[in-house]
Amino acid sequence: MKLSARNQIKGRIVRIDKGQVNCTVALDIGGGNIVTATISRSSVEELALHPGMDAYAIIKATSVMIGVDE
Secondary structure (H helix, E strand, O other), rough: OOOOEEEEEEEEEEEEEOOOEEEEEEEEOOOOOEEEEEEEEHHHHHOOOOOOOEEEEOOOOOOOOOOOOO
């Protein structure tokens, strides 16, 4: 797999919460950190995603915002 996105983090799928249209996929990336992504249900099915499977979190963003409490 080759991608232009530089933020590629390998992990293991620990949970998939399926909705009617979208699914939430939780990826354990180590150190007690979980990355969660919402993707289409058809993508979950097409990629045959399941808990215990190795996968990548691929992050491509045009901006990152920081917020603080008032």
